Amino acid sequence: MTTDTLLDIPPPAPATDTIKPVSTWQLRRWPETRDTSIPAWIYSDPSLFAREMEVFYDGPGWSFVGLECEVDLPGAFKRSWIGQRPVIMVHGEDGAINVLENRCAHRGSMLCWENKGVVKDFTCPYHHWNYDLQGNLLGLPFFRGAMGKGGMPRDFQKSEHGLRKLRVATLGGIVWATFSDQAPSLEDYLGEEIHGLVWRATGSGKKKLRLLGYNRQLLPCNWKLYLENSRDPYHATLLHSFFLTFGLLRTDTAFKAVPTIGGRHAIMASTYSAATAGQQNEVTKQLASLKTDFTLEDMEVVKPVDEMGDSSMINFSVLPSVFFQQHGNSLALRHLIPKSVSETELSWTHYGFVNDDEDMNRRRLKQANLMGPAGYVAIDDSEVLAKMQPVAESAPESVQVVTMGGTGHVPQDTMLTETLIRGFYSYYREKMGL
Amino acid sequence: MTAWHCASALENVWEGAPLAVMVDGQAVALYRFGDQVHAVGDLCPHQKDVKLSDGYLDGETIECPMHQSCFSVKTGKVQSPPAREDIPVFKVRIEDGNVMVEV
Numbered sequence: 001m002t003t004d005t006l007l008d009i010p011p012p013a014p015a016t017d018t019i020k021p022v023s024t025w026q027l028r029r030w031p032e033t034r035d036t037s038i039p040a041w042i043y044s045d046p047s048l049f050a051r052e053m054e055v056f057y058d059g060p061g062w063s064f065v066g067l068e069c070e071v072d073l074p075g076a077f078k079r080s081w082i083g084q085r086p087v088i089m090v091h092g093e094d095g096a097i098n099v100l101e102n103r104c105a106h107r108g109s110m111l112c113w114e115n116k117g118v119v120k121d122f123t124c125p126y127h128h129w130n131y132d133l134q135g136n137l138l139g140l141p142f143f144r145g146a147m148g149k150g151g152m153p154r155d156f157q158k159s160e161h162g163l164r165k166l167r168v169a170t171l172g173g174i175v176w177a178t179f180s181d182q183a184p185s186l187e188d189y190l191g192e193e194i195h196g197l198v199w200r201a202t203g204s205g206k207k208k209l210r211l212l213g214y215n216r217q218l219l220p221c222n223w224k225l226y227l228e229n230s231r232d233p234y235h236a237t238l239l240h241s242f243f244l245t246f247g248l249l250r251t252d253t254a255f256k257a258v259p260t261i262g263g264r265h266a267i268m269a270s271t272y273s274a275a276t277a278g279q280q281n282e283v284t285k286q287l288a289s290l291k292t293d294f295t296l297e298d299m300e301v302v303k304p305v306d307e308m309g310d311s312s313m314i315n316f317s318v319l320p321s322v323f324f325q326q327h328g329n330s331l332a333l334r335h336l337i338p339k340s341v342s343e344t345e346l347s348w349t350h351y352g353f354v355n356d357d358e359d360m361n362r363r364r365l366k367q368a369n370l371m372g373p374a375g376y377v378a379i380d381d382s383e384v385l386a387k388m389q390p391v392a393e394s395a396p397e398s399v400q401v402v403t404m405g406g407t408g409h410v411p412q413d414t415m416l417t418e419t420l421i422r423g424f425y426s427y428y429r430e431k432m433g434l
Numbered sequence: 435m436t437a438w439h440c441a442s443a444l445e446n447v448w449e450g451a452p453l454a455v456m457v458d459g460q461a462v463a464l465y466r467f468g469d470q471v472h473a474v475g476d477l478c479p480h481q482k483d484v485k486l487s488d489g490y491l492d493g494e495t496i497e498c499p500m501h502q503s504c505f506s507v508k509t510g511k512v513q514s515p516p517a518r519e520d521i522p523v524f525k526v527r528i529e530d531g532n533v534m535v536e537v
Contacts, residue, residue, distance in 0.1 A: 121516045123481070130480075130501040130516050138516040139501025144490050146499070 023047040030434050035422055036403045041396035043222040043389065048432075049341035052223075055431050056320040057083025057338075060183040062169065062176040062190070064322035064335055065089050065099055067349060069173060069209045075118045075133060081337045081345075082177065082321070087166065088112050088122070089175055092133045099177035100135040101164035111163070135163030171195070172202025173209040174333070190318065191261045197316050200308065201324050201331065207353040212364060215348040215372035219382055221389035223338040224428075226346065229381050230315075230323045230334070231266040231420035233257055234404050239384060242376045245294050246302035248272070248328065251415055258411040262430070263423025267316040270415070272304070301366045301376075304328030317420075319427075327377070329360065330367035342389055348372050441535040444528055447471055452487035452496065452507075458537045462524060463487040463496070465507040473524040473535045474510050478503060480517035 025048035031037040042048060057063060063082040066089045070078045077090040079102060086102035088111070104111045104124040111124045111131070121138060122131045129140045137158040145151025166177040169186035176186055187195055202209060219226060229235070236249050243249040249270060258267040296302065307329060317323045323334040331352065337345040348371060352364045370377045392398075402425075405417025409426055412419050428434070441455045442464060453464040454476055461476040463486060478484045478498040489499040495513065497504045503517035510523040525536040 120518065128500065132515065139498070139503065141500050143502055144497075144499070146488070 023051065025051055025434075028434065030429060031399050034429070035409075035426065036401060036407050038400040038402060038421075038425060039396075040392040040398045040400065043225060043392040044341060044396055046341045049222075049338070051432065053083045053338065057085070058179050059431075060178070060180040061320060062178050062183060062186050063320060064318070064333060065168075065175045065177050067173055067209055067211060067333075067351065068097060068170060068175055069211055069351075070116070070349075071097060073118065075120055076116075077112065077119060078116045079112060079114070080335075082166075082179065083338055085179075086110060087177065089177075090119075090133050097168055097170065097175055098134055099166040099168045099175065100131075101166065101179075103164065104129055105131075105137060105161045105163055106140070131163055135165045137161045137163075172198050172205070174198065174202060191265065193258070193260050193267065194265045194316060194318060197267065197314055197324065198318075200314070201326060203353055207355060210352050210354045210356065212350040212352050212361075212368070214350070217346050217373035217382065218339070219344045219346055219385055220342065221344060221385040222342060222392070223336055223344040225385045225388060225392075226336055226344055226381075227317065227319075227424065228421050229385060230317045231268070231424055232418065233268050233415040233420075234418060236415060239380045240377045242370065242380075246296070248302055248370075249415075254413070255415045256411065256413050257405075257415070257417050257420050259409050259420050259423030261427075263409055263420075263425070263427035264319050265317060266420040266423065267314065268420070269312055269314040271311050272313060298366070300363060301369060302328070304367065305360075305363065307360070319424075325371065327370055328367040329363045330371055331364065332368065332371060342393070346373075436536050438527075438534045438536050441473065441533045444471070444531050444533055447533060450491065452476075452489075452491055454485055454487040457524075457535050460537055461485060462535060462537070463507070464526075464533060464535075465491070465494075465496075467494075469528075471526050471528065471533050472508050473526045473533070474505070474507055475522040475524075477521075478517055479512070479519040479521060486521070 025045050028041060031039055065080045065087065066078050071089055071091040074091050074093045077088050080087050080089055088100045088102045090098050092098050102110055102112050106127055106129045109124060109126045111122055127141065130138045132138055142150060143152050166179055169176050171186060183189060237244050237251050254271045256269045313326050315325055321336050325332040325334055332348050332350045335347040337347060339345055350368050352361060369375060372378055402418040402421050405412055405414065405419050409419050409423030439457050441457050441462060442453060447453050447464045447466040449466045455462050455464060462473050463476040465472045476485050476487050478486055478500060480501060480503055484498060484500040486496045486498055490497040494506055494508050495504050496507050501516050503515060504513040505521050510521045512518065512520050527534045
């Protein structure tokens with residue numbers, strides 16, 4: 001009699017061409033009213049999440065990594081993420097910025113554990129394998145063994161065991177990277193409109209970015225709930241009473257909601273007048289969430305100056321991972337980092353420009369209080385999405401409706417539209433085959 | 435300030451095998467070539483926690499066992515990364531069958 005029950009288990013049947021493994025997401029069906037419905041299972045199915053990471057983060061797109069000014073001398077590095085995969089952005093000795101997968105080529109452990117710093121090379125904590133700033137393997141302990149024992153085989157080539165090096169592109173001082181050889185150029189991936197807006201948001205080639213600081217928060221929700229939220233102008237004056245109360249966003253001002261490249265990216269542009277900022281009008285006064293008697297000790301928090309010279313606040317969402325924020329004079333990049341099907345990290349990088357004067361710098365820092373985990377405005381989104389995720393998980397077959405402003409996904413000149421969300425899901429379904 | 439110290443008896447220093455010694459609190463490695471002995475610093479300047487004398491000696495080149503940086507044991511010159519700095523070279527003289535090193 002044997003106690004080793006493993007021996008009694010028959011070997012698996014050989015794979016055949018007729019049987020292919022199926023993930024549960026492939027059995028899902030989008031509701032029939034495709035363009036205006038969103039099924040709740042997209043927020044809770046782990047197999048679908050795994051496929052999304054392959055399609056949108058490993059696939060042929062470009063992801064935000066960081067700012068060039070964060071790594072402004074040789075050896076300066078910053079950790080970042082592309083989807084769930086950790087990467088290192090590092091300024092090489094030749095001046096080029098490298099983006100390397102933060103995964104030791106030996107056993108796949110995390111190589112770099114610090115968020116920022118300056119190094120001459122990288123050494124893995126696990127077995128001390130050592131890499132240069134371009135990811136080349138320089139050395140490993142006991143290469144020749146010790147006392148004549150152990151060591152690597154004679155045919156082991158260090159040159160074949162470097163870190164995974166990503167394709168890198170920079171635009172306006174912002175660093176992007178992709179794991180994919182198939183991705184088009186960054187310019188083509190962004191498209192003309194987004195390319196122009198990145199240029200505008202980063203000083204139109206006339207200014208250099210300056211790092212102001214960071215916020216980070218863990219949102220207990222699926223990454224798409226946040227992505228939708230950042231493409232949803234309809235909620236802005238309803239959920240965010242702060243916007244209304246201080247006249248920062250008004251339903252009566254000119255507004256444009258523009259999906260680009262079939263819904264891949266999304267632009268929300270509003271105009272404002274420095275003269276009316278801080279005031280309310282008759283339309284907004286009728287909204288129940290408006291508190292007309294509120295004021296702030298320091299009204300500079302809600303009084304931006306028109307720094308771009310076009311009286312516009314333009315916010316845009318670039319699939320898969322970044323949202324460019326311009327709220328008043330608060331400029332920031334919101335980096336979306338999915339952690340699991342129900343958890344998403346949101347990492348905020350606040351920036352200004354090298355030549356900002358003291359007044360502008362103060363304004364940016366004050367107005368940044370609207371954003372971030374405890375921001376006067378942004379805290380509302382975190383709270384709503386945290387409450388939304390468990391409801392979505394509790395009823396995966398339930399369906400949401402997104403018909404505000406019609407059923408298509410054309411550009412519209414109103415905030416009262418869900419055209420950007422419809423556009424995103426049109427693009428999403430095409431890429432996911434749903 | 436430098437001074438001469440007895441590092442080892444010459445007969446204990448063998449050709450083809452580094453000898454690790456401590457001289458006035460410093461880790462030093464002795465390398466013998468015929469009647470001559472060379473003394474160089476024994477800690478790899480890369481991470482400063484590994485003895486080069488535990489590495490692989492090929493002619494006049496010692497290879498660090500940790501990350502394979504190579505150094506000339508005669509001139510102290512670094513020959514390959516990740517180390518970027520040379521190792522110190524010490525003066526040697528043979529006196530009454532002893533290896534004297536100036537540290």
